Structures are given as C-alpha cells and as structure tokens.
Amino acid sequence: MANQSRRNFLKTSALIGAGLTGVSSKPAKAAPNNILDENRMGVLVDTTVCIGCRKCEWACKTAHNLSAQSIESYNDRSVFKNMRRPDDKTLTVVNEYAAKGDDQFPVDVKVQCMHCDKPACVSACIVGAFSKEKNGSVIWNGDRCIGCRYCMVACPFQVPAFEYGKAIQPEVRKCDFCFDRTKDGKLPACVEICPMEVLTYGRREELIDLAHQKISLYPDRYVNNVYGEHEVGGTSWLYLAGRDFHELQFPKLGTNPAPGVSEAIQHGIFAYFVPPIALYALFGGVMWLNKNRKQDEHKEANHE
Amino acid sequence: MMNYKIFIWMLIVPFVINGQNKISGNHSTQNLTCSTCHSCDIPTKENPCIKVCPRESMIRIDQPVTDAPKIFVINKIRETDIYSPVKFSHLAHAEMSGLAGGCRTCHHYNPPGNVIGCSDCHESSRKRTDISKPDLKGAYHQQCMNCHRAWSGSTDCTVCHELKGKEKSQTSVVSNNKKRIHPEIKTPDKISFAAKTKQGKLVTFYHNEHINLFSLECSDCHSNESCIKCHSTNKTASTKTISEKIKHKKCSSCHNTESNCSSCHSNSEAGGFNHKSVTGFDLSKFHSKLDCARCHTSKSGFKGLNNECKTCHGTWTLENFKHKSTGLVLDETHSELDCENCHKELSYSKPVCEDCHDDKSYPNNLPGKRAK
Known part of the structure; x- marks a missing residue:
C-alpha cells in the first residue's frame, strides 16, 4: 500500500484494462498464477494428538518478528477459557474444547489461514495483492495493497486481519505458510517446533492419502472426514478430528470454491467486454439521437 | 542397449527371488509370509515398504529390563536449541509399565528378536520423504505425553526438559531420578463390589488370596491399566460405568462367569476361600503348606480332583x-x-x-x- 501512489495505481489499472481487452476471449481468473501445482504442499493437522502446548503460537510470532513473550509463558493454559481468533498480532492460535463423554482429553485445535486452493481473497483483491503460490501458500504483497479489506469480507474462514491500531501504513496480516522460510528449504515455523508432530508437512496429495489411511487404521479415533479435502474447493491445510468438525467451530462450508459465485457473476457481466461496449453503445446511441433531434430542431427553426 | 539391460535383469532377478525365499534369523522361526510385514511384492533394502504397525500379535520383548541402561540421555534430535536433552529413567518407567501393558507400551512395534529403539524406525529429521509415521521428536512426545498428560494433567515442558542454559548438574539428575522411582504399590486385602442384580448383590473379592493362595502375578489381571486409575486428575472419570461384560472378563479366565453366578455373587459378605467348604476336602491337617499347583497340576486352570488319597499318593x-x-x-x-x-x-x-x-x-x- 505504501509504495503505491495514486498515479501508479491508475497506471496499473489502465494496463490491466488494456490487458483484459486484449485477452477478452479467455475468461479472467482469480489468481495470476492460477494453475495449481500438483506438488503443492500442505499440512495435516491431527487434532487428536495436539496437547495445546501453544509452542506453534510462539514459533509463529518469532518467525514473523511479532513481539512474543517468553516461551515459558506459553504454558499458561488459562487463555483457553475464551475462544480466540487469529488477528494482526497473532497469526495462529490454539483453542481448546472440553473433553466430552468418555473422552479422556480435551481437544485442541490450531487455527490459521487454510491456504485455499481456490482462494476467495485472491479473487476478491482488486489490485492483485494476494496470490496463490506454486507451493500452495496464499500470500499477500504489501506493495500492491490499497487497504480496501475486500479480502477480509471474502474469506470464508475470516482469517485476514487488518492493523486497525496503526495509523500509518497499516497492513493486512495473515498466516503466509512461512513463505520466506519454505522458499529457503526450511519448514514452516509451527511445523518445525511442534513437539507432538500434530502438524505433518508434505505434498497435499500425499497428506490426503495419509489422512484416509489413519482413519481406516483407527476408525474409533477419527470421524470419517478430512476437513479441507473438499471444503471450498480444497485447502492446503487439512484436519483430522475425533468428533464432528462443527463442534470444534469449523465453519460448515460447501464444496464449491468460495470465489465461484462472485466470479461467475462478475465474469458473466464482463464476458467478452460486452457490457462496457454495450453501455458505451447505448450512450453513443442516445447522443446520436439527441444530435439528430437538435439538428431537426435547428432545421425547423431555420424554416420558420 | 536395451537388450543389454534386459540381459542384466535376467541375471539379477533369479537371485533376488531366491533371496526372498530364505527368511533369515528370527524371521525363519515365525509363521510369516512376506505380506505380513511388507506392503509391496518385492521389498528392497532401499524401499522395504513395511506396513505401519500391522503386527500387534508378534510384538514381543525377550530382553530383561536390567540389560538396558537405567538412564538414557535422549539426544538424537539434532534441533535442541530451546530445551536440553531429556535424561530418561528407563528402569523406573519399565517398572511402572508392569501394570500397563509392559514393555510393549512404548516398544509398540517390536518383532521377536532384539529390542528396537525409537530411532530405529522414526527418522530424526522432520523434513523427510516418508511421512507415514511420526518423526523421532513426534514419536517421543506422543509416547510420553499420552501417560504424562493423563496422570499429571499438565503439558508443561519443564516436567521432563530443562531449559537450555538452566540445566542442573548430572549428579543431581541421577539422584533425582532415584527418588522418582514408583513407590511400592499397597495391595488391598479384600474389596466388596456391589452388583446391580437383585440376587447376589455382593461380590467379595479377596485380593490377598488371589496373590498369596492362587499365586497370580499382578499383570495376570492388571494387564492394561492406565496410570490415571490411581493418579486421576479428574475423579469423575474413574467412576465411569463399565459394562458387566468387561467386569466379568477378568474373572472369566479362571471362573465360570456364564452360569455359576453364586460362586462369587451372594447376598451377604462371603468368607475367604475355604478348601473344605468349597470342595469338601480338608487341607488343614496335612496339606496346608502346599502350593495349589502341587496337586492341581493341570495348566488350564483349576479343576476338581478326586478326593481319594491315591489321586496324588498312588x-x-x-x-x-x-x-x-x-x-x-x-x-x-x-x-x-x-x-x-x-x-x-x-x-x-x-x-x-x-x-x-x-x-x-x-x-x-x-x-x-x-x-x-
């Protein structure tokens, strides 16, 4: 947002407009690099293993230069009294749900950006500040953002957060799947620190196989559902749980990609650039009619 | 070029197949087929395609715990920047596991033969190609926390770990571990169970007789006990209703729980075991100091004997x-x-x-x- 002057933005918009007219025979797509790589990575979160130590929260803050308290302070379990959401200062949080029935342990669920395969934020962003990367991460580019916060409205998981507290150069913050670390061959910070290996990092396809393998090996332990396999067209982060996902506050979402509806309308209206041309044609027609009428009036006036 | 390759393969393949037929060492004594352990047709050293824990019936530890070191320093995980390695008191844990599944609780994947340590199967690097089983760090913690979390209710890392730079000296750790040995478990003399049935509401269980008279080992009955049975952080959890079937299961290995209810269930508190009143054969005079097994030699539980002297003294x-x-x-x-x-x-x-x-x-x- 910072380095984007009004002039630059108008230039890019004009370029995009020109580009669109150029390729108007192909429908526009959500992401610039929208072809999903078959080797894209993901994380399988096994909530039945998580002990709620919150080391991932600490590692995430440390890796993203957000102010973190001492690692020992994360042993404090009183934070679980309230349900928390990721925000601009905490990109991932762990929530705890009390043990139910015969269960021995409470269920701990890590929450962060799901890194959708068909991300609504990428689709909603009018300046292309969001992108879905080859390795599966959905990342945000501060140079382009104009702070419209459409991404926050669009996200089916309500993940992107805005630095409302900052007057100057506020940013949109969300989990970036540790893009800066993974591109150097490192693991995401949360995956690396997790003592229990609740978080298994691997190729998304392999993780889905692993998840189903686990379910068939331990049918008593897991519900027969991998959250994120099909939700909103699939997500890079996948979850296994021992009880119904909606009890753990996972939103009930269909299998259609979130941008599907909005893009269909938008792309329908703007297909082949017909509506603008039609609108201008209409204006042109009205103007032409008016011109004719004025000429007629002139003629009539001259006659008299 | 292609023909040459085919020729090489024709030479190699018979040897490979021949190799597969001979299962060496401990494996040969087992009734096994390749597919018991391997998921692919031709396992190789590089890709053994071993199935994930399919062999529960085979898991066995033959080595006495005294052969293993008393204390292990778990330092096989390279990344130890926050906490220093755990000094794990193997002996203390092995002794505690006696009532809870024994060695197999942790060595959960040990085919007969040598004892397999965690790092033999679980890779020490989290970034790895085979993600089907947890890495070493995950394996350790999943194993430890399963019990630790249950009985202490705490997930505090410093219960086992020391923060880097704040370690205590080695000697204090050793003496500390000595103190942390599980104290001797006090066994009850008798326990009265209340049954829900109308007739025979009371089952008087003489715990001491089962140990002393019938010489049962603790693990004969307490084979899969969880630490929380005694160390419950949440007392309501222990009063969970257990079905009759499960309650009877433990007794049914010796007692007939299907038909002979009155041998255990009665309306008033039953006395201890009396050989004369139960079987009609008085042991008090000459046989009082004998082990049960001296006369009841059948290995498939106790069976009534003919009370003629000749049965034993022929x-x-x-x-x-x-x-x-x-x-x-x-x-x-x-x-x-x-x-x-x-x-x-x-x-x-x-x-x-x-x-x-x-x-x-x-x-x-x-x-x-x-x-x-």
Whole structure:
C-alpha cells in the first residue's frame, strides 16, 4: 500500500484494462498464477494428538518478528477459557474444547489461514495483492495493497486481519505458510517446533492419502472426514478430528470454491467486454439521437 | 542397449527371488509370509515398504529390563536449541509399565528378536520423504505425553526438559531420578463390589488370596491399566460405568462367569476361600503348606480332583508309608497289616477296629502310640 501512489495505481489499472481487452476471449481468473501445482504442499493437522502446548503460537510470532513473550509463558493454559481468533498480532492460535463423554482429553485445535486452493481473497483483491503460490501458500504483497479489506469480507474462514491500531501504513496480516522460510528449504515455523508432530508437512496429495489411511487404521479415533479435502474447493491445510468438525467451530462450508459465485457473476457481466461496449453503445446511441433531434430542431427553426 | 539391460535383469532377478525365499534369523522361526510385514511384492533394502504397525500379535520383548541402561540421555534430535536433552529413567518407567501393558507400551512395534529403539524406525529429521509415521521428536512426545498428560494433567515442558542454559548438574539428575522411582504399590486385602442384580448383590473379592493362595502375578489381571486409575486428575472419570461384560472378563479366565453366578455373587459378605467348604476336602491337617499347583497340576486352570488319597499318593505302599507322619506310631502287630484292613473308607480317615476286636474302638483304644 505504501509504495503505491495514486498515479501508479491508475497506471496499473489502465494496463490491466488494456490487458483484459486484449485477452477478452479467455475468461479472467482469480489468481495470476492460477494453475495449481500438483506438488503443492500442505499440512495435516491431527487434532487428536495436539496437547495445546501453544509452542506453534510462539514459533509463529518469532518467525514473523511479532513481539512474543517468553516461551515459558506459553504454558499458561488459562487463555483457553475464551475462544480466540487469529488477528494482526497473532497469526495462529490454539483453542481448546472440553473433553466430552468418555473422552479422556480435551481437544485442541490450531487455527490459521487454510491456504485455499481456490482462494476467495485472491479473487476478491482488486489490485492483485494476494496470490496463490506454486507451493500452495496464499500470500499477500504489501506493495500492491490499497487497504480496501475486500479480502477480509471474502474469506470464508475470516482469517485476514487488518492493523486497525496503526495509523500509518497499516497492513493486512495473515498466516503466509512461512513463505520466506519454505522458499529457503526450511519448514514452516509451527511445523518445525511442534513437539507432538500434530502438524505433518508434505505434498497435499500425499497428506490426503495419509489422512484416509489413519482413519481406516483407527476408525474409533477419527470421524470419517478430512476437513479441507473438499471444503471450498480444497485447502492446503487439512484436519483430522475425533468428533464432528462443527463442534470444534469449523465453519460448515460447501464444496464449491468460495470465489465461484462472485466470479461467475462478475465474469458473466464482463464476458467478452460486452457490457462496457454495450453501455458505451447505448450512450453513443442516445447522443446520436439527441444530435439528430437538435439538428431537426435547428432545421425547423431555420424554416420558420 | 536395451537388450543389454534386459540381459542384466535376467541375471539379477533369479537371485533376488531366491533371496526372498530364505527368511533369515528370527524371521525363519515365525509363521510369516512376506505380506505380513511388507506392503509391496518385492521389498528392497532401499524401499522395504513395511506396513505401519500391522503386527500387534508378534510384538514381543525377550530382553530383561536390567540389560538396558537405567538412564538414557535422549539426544538424537539434532534441533535442541530451546530445551536440553531429556535424561530418561528407563528402569523406573519399565517398572511402572508392569501394570500397563509392559514393555510393549512404548516398544509398540517390536518383532521377536532384539529390542528396537525409537530411532530405529522414526527418522530424526522432520523434513523427510516418508511421512507415514511420526518423526523421532513426534514419536517421543506422543509416547510420553499420552501417560504424562493423563496422570499429571499438565503439558508443561519443564516436567521432563530443562531449559537450555538452566540445566542442573548430572549428579543431581541421577539422584533425582532415584527418588522418582514408583513407590511400592499397597495391595488391598479384600474389596466388596456391589452388583446391580437383585440376587447376589455382593461380590467379595479377596485380593490377598488371589496373590498369596492362587499365586497370580499382578499383570495376570492388571494387564492394561492406565496410570490415571490411581493418579486421576479428574475423579469423575474413574467412576465411569463399565459394562458387566468387561467386569466379568477378568474373572472369566479362571471362573465360570456364564452360569455359576453364586460362586462369587451372594447376598451377604462371603468368607475367604475355604478348601473344605468349597470342595469338601480338608487341607488343614496335612496339606496346608502346599502350593495349589502341587496337586492341581493341570495348566488350564483349576479343576476338581478326586478326593481319594491315591489321586496324588498312588505310590504309597506298606513299606514306604511312614505312619508316624499321621501322628500315630503303629505298634508291631498293626504295622504288619495292610492299610485296607483298618481303613475301610477311601479317605483313610477313621480306622475300623470292630472287624478284629469286639471290645475295642477308635479313638478310645489306639493301635500304637501317639507320636510326640
């Protein structure tokens, strides 16, 4: 947002407009690099293993230069009294749900950006500040953002957060799947620190196989559902749980990609650039009619 | 070029197949097929395609715990920047595991043979190609926390770990571990269970008799106990209703729980085991110091024996039986007689004098002297 002057933005918009007219025979797509790589990575979160130590929260803050308290302070379990959401200062949080029935342990669920395969934020962003990367991460580019916060409205998981507290150069913050670390061959910070290996990092396809393998090996332990396999067209982060996902506050979402509806309308209206041309044609027609009428009036006036 | 490759393969393949047929060492003594352990047709050293824990029935530890070091330093995970390696008291944990599944609780994937350590299967690097099983760090923690979290209710890392730079000295850790050995478990004498049935509401269980008289090992009954049975952080969890079937299961290995209810269930508190009242055979006189197994030799549980002396003492004859051991030394005339002349009953209890002596009877007149 910072380095984007009004002039630059108008230039890019004009370029995009020109580009669109150029390729108007192909429908526009959500992401610039929208072809999903078959080797894209993901994380399988096994909530039945998580002990709620919150080391991932600490590692995430440390890796993203957000102010973190001492690692020992994360042993404090009183934070679980309230349900928390990721925000601009905490990109991932762990929530705890009390043990139910015969269960021995409470269920701990890590929450962060799901890194959708068909991300609504990428689709909603009018300046292309969001992108879905080859390795599966959905990342945000501060140079382009104009702070419209459409991404926050669009996200089916309500993940992107805005630095409302900052007057100057506020940013949109969300989990970036540790893009800066993974591109150097490192693991995401949360995956690396997790003592229990609740978080298994691997190729998304392999993780889905692993998840189903686990379910068939331990049918008593897991519900027969991998959250994120099909939700909103699939997500890079996948979850296994021992009880119904909606009890753990996972939103009930269909299998259609979130941008599907909005893009269909938008792309329908703007297909082949017909509506603008039609609108201008209409204006042109009205103007032409008016011109004719004025000429007629002139003629009539001259006659008299 | 292609032909050359095919030729090489034709040379190699028979050797490979031949190699597969011979299962070496410990494997050969097992009733195994390749597919018991391997998921692919031709496993290789590089890709053994071993199935994830399919072999529960095979898991066995033959090595005594005393062969293993008392304390392990777990330092196989390279990334230890926050916490220093755990000094794990293996012996203490092995002893505690006695009631909870034994060695197999942790060595959960140990085919017969050498003891397999965690790092033999679980990779030490989290970034790895095979993600089907947890890495070493995950494996350790999943194993430890399963019990630790249950009985202490805490997930505090410093219970086991020390923060880097704040370590205590090695000697203090060793002495600390000595203190942390599980204290001896006090066993109850008897427990009264209340049953929900109308008849036979009470089951009096003599715990001491099952240990001392019937010489059961703790693990014969307590084979899969969780630490929280005693160390429950949440007392309500332990009062969970257990189905009758599960309650009966433990007793059913020795007792008939299907039909003979009254042998355990009664309306009032039952007395301890009394061989005379239950079986009709009095042990108190001569057999009180014997182990049950001296007479009940059948290995498939206790079975009733014929109460004739000959069942066990079939080899006794006039020559080798010392009558003195009964408390009575026979006089010369009586010691010549066959046993059956006086002992008409097969229980050899009371002798009959009247067959020879009209005017004598036992015990007023003795056929010898009382032994001192």
